Amino acid sequence: PSDLTAEERQELENIRRRKQELLADIQRLKDEIAEVANEIETLGSTEEGIQFLIENDLLKNTCEDIAQFLYKGEGLNKTAIGDYLGERDEFNIQVLHAFVELHEFTDLNLVQALRQFLWSFRLPGEAQKIDRMMEAFAQRYCQCNNGVFQSTDTCYVLSFAIIMLNTSLHNPNVKDKPTVERFIAMNRGINDGGDLPEELLRNLYESIKNEPFKIPEDDGNDLTHTFFNPDREGWLLKLGGGRVKTWKRRWFILTDNCLYYFEYTTDKEPRGIIPLENLSIREVEDSKKPNCFELYIPDNKDQVIKACKTEADGRVVEGNHTVYRISAPTPEEKEEWMKCIKAAISRDPFYEMLAARKKKVSSTKRH
Numbered sequence: 001p002s003d004l005t006a007e008e009r010q011e012l013e014n015i016r017r018r019k020q021e022l023l024a025d026i027q028r029l030k031d032e033i034a035e036v037a038n039e040i041e042t043l044g045s046t047e048e049g050i051q052f053l054i055e056n057d058l059l060k061n062t063c064e065d066i067a068q069f070l071y072k073g074e075g076l077n078k079t080a081i082g083d084y085l086g087e088r089d090e091f092n093i094q095v096l097h098a099f100v101e102l103h104e105f106t107d108l109n110l111v112q113a114l115r116q117f118l119w120s121f122r123l124p125g126e127a128q129k130i131d132r133m134m135e136a137f138a139q140r141y142c143q144c145n146n147g148v149f150q151s152t153d154t155c156y157v158l159s160f161a162i163i164m165l166n167t168s169l170h171n172p173n174v175k176d177k178p179t180v181e182r183f184i185a186m187n188r189g190i191n192d193g194g195d196l197p198e199e200l201l202r203n204l205y206e207s208i209k210n211e212p213f214k215i216p217e218d219d220g221n222d223l224t225h226t227f228f229n230p231d232r233e234g235w236l237l238k239l240g241g242g243r244v245k246t247w248k249r250r251w252f253i254l255t256d257n258c259l260y261y262f263e264y265t266t267d268k269e270p271r272g273i274i275p276l277e278n279l280s281i282r283e284v285e286d287s288k289k290p291n292c293f294e295l296y297i298p299d300n301k302d303q304v305i306k307a308c309k310t311e312a313d314g315r316v317v318e319g320n321h322t323v324y325r326i327s328a329p330t331p332e333e334k335e336e337w338m339k340c341i342k343a344a345i346s347r348d349p350f351y352e353m354l355a356a357r358k359k360k361v362s363s364t365k366r367h
Contacts, residue, residue, distance in 0.1 A: 047084060063091065067098035071120060078216040081121040086129025093132065100136045105144040109200075110155070111162060111207040113141050115214070122216050125231060134159055150192035153361040157190045162204060163213075167256075170212040172269065180205045190361050230255040232340040237289060237327040241320045247289060247327065254337075257344050259295075272309035274324060276345045279305065281338055289327035291334040295341070296323045 004012070050066060053059035059069055070081050085096045103120070105113040117137050123130060138155035142148070149155045165183055168174050178186075184201045231254045237247045238261060250261040250271065257277065260270040279295050286292040297303050307319035328334035 047087075049080075050084075063094040063098045066095050067102060070095070071099055071102045078120075078122040079124075082124045082133075083129070085121060086124045086126065086133050088128070088132070096133065096136050100140045103140060105141050107145070109203065109207070110141065110158060111204050113137075113144075114159060114162060118213055119216060149196075150194070151361065153357055154191045154196075157358050157361060158187060158196070158204075161187055162208060165205065166208050166213050169209055190358060192361060231344055232337060234333065234337075235329065236261075236337070239289075239325040239327075252326075252337075254340055254344055259341065269310065272307060272319065274305065274307045274319070276341065279345060281341050281345065283334075283338070284325065286325065286327070291328040291331055292325060293328075293334060293338050294323045294325050 050059065050069075053069075054061045059065060070076065070084070084092060085099055087093075099120075100117075103113075103117060105116070108116070114137075123133065134156055135152070138152040138159060141155050141159075142152050149158070161183070165178060168178050180202055183205045184198055187201060188195050190196065233251070233253045235249060236252045238250050240246045240248060250263065251265045251267075253260045253262070253270075257275065259274040259276060261272050261274075262270050274295065276295075278297065280298045282294055282296065284292045284294050295305065297305060302322060305319060305321050305324065307321065307324075308316055309319050310316050326337075328337055
């Protein structure tokens with residue numbers, strides 16, 4: 001304005017200059033952040049990414065600071081956070097406990113607390129990692145809500161019962177939905193040998209029935225709502241069981257002692273389900289495809305495997321395979337699939353761990 005004094009004009013000019021300098025500083029900071037983000041993306045793991053930030057003085061090398069970074073970091077890959085927090089290394093365990101301490105569970109029921117906890121990262125698929133993380137959760141919940149449960153073991157077992165209830169109620173492939181009465185019966189005797197209040201269990205059941213857990217997704221794969229922490233997933237070729245034997249590419253998911261296969265990764269419903277109970281697995285040579293293995297019924301080569309598939313018109317029919325022949329892309333993937341399927345056929349260490357914990361809390365009262 002023309003009526004400004006020379007002194008006021010000078011002050012206005014100084015403000016404009018400072019504003020331009022500030023904008024330039026902001027742009028430099030954005031460029032630096034983009035450069036750091038690009039560097040982190042090229043690193044192989046969360047461990048390496050955190051080490052990079054520490055070496056460049058962007059993060060302090062303390063379990064508290066790293067926990068804060070993982071807890072508050074917008075845009076971080078939540079699968080990678082879960083893998084890092086579940087590691088057995090002593091420092092990672094300290095970070096896990098510092099991370100859990102950042103959650104405030106006071107006056108929340110167990111489902112509310114689990115909703116908060118399971119949204120802050122993605123639970124890894126490895127049984128030992130899950131055990132460490134859920135143990136830390138149970139300790140923190142009991143610390144925030146003293147007197148709700150007799151022990152952290154009770155909280156641990158009930159937490160898993162709720163996670164499994166969530167999968168059973170909201171997985172469209174589970175046809176026999178558990179009732180509230182079955183949920184109550186399943187959790188008898190877990191409170192140091194005694195029973196939890198029926199009203200508490202009914203409230204937890206209704207909360208999960210009305211609203212499933214929201215599971216963070218990093219890869220846009222909708223199957224995470226249906227198939228919770230699969231043992232393994234990936235593309236494989238499957239030999240058809242019709243009169244004309246053709247190989248078809250299918251997306252396979254191994255979970256809950258079943259092998260599911262889909263036409264596309266975005267499909268909500270599987271094209272087929274192969275329960276692994278009573279099956280065996282073996283390597284086979286095939287003249288047309290490499291890296292093959294078969295699922296079969298031992299000692300009964302002509303019996304049709306108990307399985308189901310969805311026809312093109314949507315009808316669900318029984319499978320007609322006496323063997324399922326599958327081809328993996330590489331020898332290494334064939335070995336990994338065979339190892340994971342063998343483990344699923346023989347035993348599930350996660351359920352064994354849970355059964356052992358449940359047995360421990362049920363027997364406490366008797367001793």
